[in-house]
Amino acid sequence: MRRQRGTWVRYLLLTLAAAVFAFPFYYMVVGAFQESPTNTPDQLLPTSGWTLDNFAAIDSRINLIGSLGNSLIFTAGVLLGTATFGLLAGYAMARLDFRGRGATWVLMLLVQMVPFQLLMIPLYVQITRGFGLGDTYLGMILPFAINTTAVFIFTQFFRALPQEMFEAARIDGASELRILRSIAVPLVKPALTTVVLVTFIGPWNEFLWPFLITKDATLQPLAVSLANYISNVAQSTANPNGAILAGATTLAFPVVILFCLFQRYFTASNIGSAVKG
Template identity: 65%
Template sequence: MARWPTVVRYAVLFAGALLFLFPFYYMLIGSLQSEPDTSVGGAFPTSGLTLGNYADINSRVDLLGSLVNSGIFTGGVLLCTVVFGVLAGYALARLQFRGRGTLFVIVLLVQVIPFQLLLVPLYVLIVRGYGLADSYLGMILPFAINTTAVFVFRQFFLQLPDDLFAAARLDGAGELRILRSVALPLVRPALLTAVLLTFIGPWNEFLWPFLITKDADMQPLAVSLANYISNVASRAANPFGAILAGACVLAAPAVALFIAFQRHFTSTDLGSGVKG
């Protein structure tokens, strides 16, 4: 092929990449400016950068407390998904039991039905019925076992060779032992990808924790920052600076984790889940 299509391809990709990254750059710059400067030059400041906005947002939103709440919410979901999701995924892939077909159809169905249909009944049940408003349990419950992760775990276990399992069973190993010492070590890299994808959900989730946490001490950072944006921003000296500082704090852990593990975030790992 001619040389110039390659050049064009790179030019388009780099232009697109810069367009995609610019809001992140601008978020960081805006969070460091004491006065919002929306001129073109303001996007490339040479001086006057300050951490004042971080102190400002921290005095209005308890950043550390909110981060801890986000962490507990996310950690709870990850723990339940990894433990119970792997068990269910293994059973669906490798064991023949009554109801397996039905359960698999349910796994597929759950992924099609949007969470929003369950919004009202879950709110009525969890907040009004079980009194779990402003609690970690109430926050975690609707997301506890990520169905997409169950599906992806099943695909991973399905790809392992049959002989492996037959041999382990002949040796008299129980299913839990086979899962722990044969199957899990073989799917570990793929497992990491699934865990990373699961992490994004609760860490970034806004609607559900927003509905059930009215107590500021229980709110994850996404909720307390959103409340700040919609309620109190008008009273701050530099509302955008404070919002962007909060946004950086909220974005940083997910972006840092993603960059650290980005080589696991590949199409081949995920592809095995998507191909079905």
Template identity: 55%
Template sequence: MRNSSTGRVLRRVVTYGFVTLGALASIFPLYYMVVGSLQLHADSAFSGLIPRSGNIGLQNYRDVNKAISLLPSLGNSAIFTLGTVVLTIVIGLPAGYALARLRFPGKPAVAGMLILVLVLPFQVMMIPLYILVVRDYGLADNYIGMILPFAVNATAVLIFRQFFVSLPDELFDAAHIDGAGEVRTLLLVAAPLTKPAILTASVITFIGPWNEFLWPFLITKQHSMQPLAVSLGEYVSTNAATATNPYGVILAGACVLAVPVIALFLIAQRHFTSAALGSGVKE
């Protein structure tokens, strides 16, 4: 009995040890980025991982702000990202409802096309999108041109579809018995329950455009229209080498780019799990 108890304790210690090591390995790049962004003089030695009071400051953040004007770039990133998230929810929610609850010809084909869109990399569609958005619509150096290719997010549609599939049929049957049509059922019955799905889709959608470099780089030639990822990328390729601490400046810009995503995840993570819905159905 004692040996069995000792074995369980050892297995638990080993499991927790592996989990702890995995967590530390995952956090280490973030820690290195923050420490490196605060170093006044680059220190690539192992001892540089420990902050020293004489080599810590905000000069790298001042340098990157002076070079690329962080606030306007952050504003461009916010407009691009929030516009994409809003359109993704507005389009994805009814699309997911239709795929989950409506019957119409070609429904399996539509679902298959969504999977195909997820499989295809964005680079495959980039050239025709560029021709369509820039040449045909004339939306270069325009927020609409940045947002349009990301307005329909197949992942978000599938998230909403799966959420609506998981809802009890009794909720929709009761609405239909009361004479509600599909639009009214969506707005008054289904949509109020989708907070977890909306938050999940929003966070997943937010990460993509916020970190997106290639598409905004292609269609924005004016520096005043470039999101932070593009401004930071151009700075790294052209002017970073002239800074007193090039790596520190680059890491400072990376920290500024990462903070909104981390903050959003920390705020929204407790809402990811949907609340139990069975209590809303009367037997």
């Protein structure tokens, strides 16, 4: 009897919490398609007033498609750098004995500990003034180009493969490059999926760095142009709420879809530091 009551309390607690967690998303998606998003509780289940105008409204001010394209280029650049150089580094750390291995390991740990905010000013000086990469895609991508968490994931993956596979290839006289190409890379797919998912959310959601480095609105990713809309344009617009929610939905949608499709690939240990940078 008492146990039963405990179960009820548990379900009640979880359902209540889940409702609090899900409600802002419901409000965001419904509001994005409403002529005027409601501010009163009795209109939370609208039956009429559906429209796509909000998307047109925000598109006319921040160029939704262009911003999405910039987000995509930014994210793709980071993914490309991480998938190639991160894979190489992870493979070397896991499977090869070479000069500088210990030092690389120490650096990997160091990167996890240094907060990006401390590096913000020197990186800004270095990349805009030193390299002259302000207002470029490269300048946007560079600080995130190789995700260290991804290097850890690759390292763990290659370490878990049986040693005999690599030894046998070496005894057969295969070169290290060939072992990498014909054994390591073809096997990497599961690790690569995790890496892509974990790496994707970092640059896609990133606001601070692209905000610092881009003055040119045609280069800004969606997170930055939406933020500009919220902080500057919205005040001078008659009814900005629907447009804000339409922009927020557009920015949130790809990640939510990816997460729901690939739920099992997301684990706590992977994602923690990926988002950190």
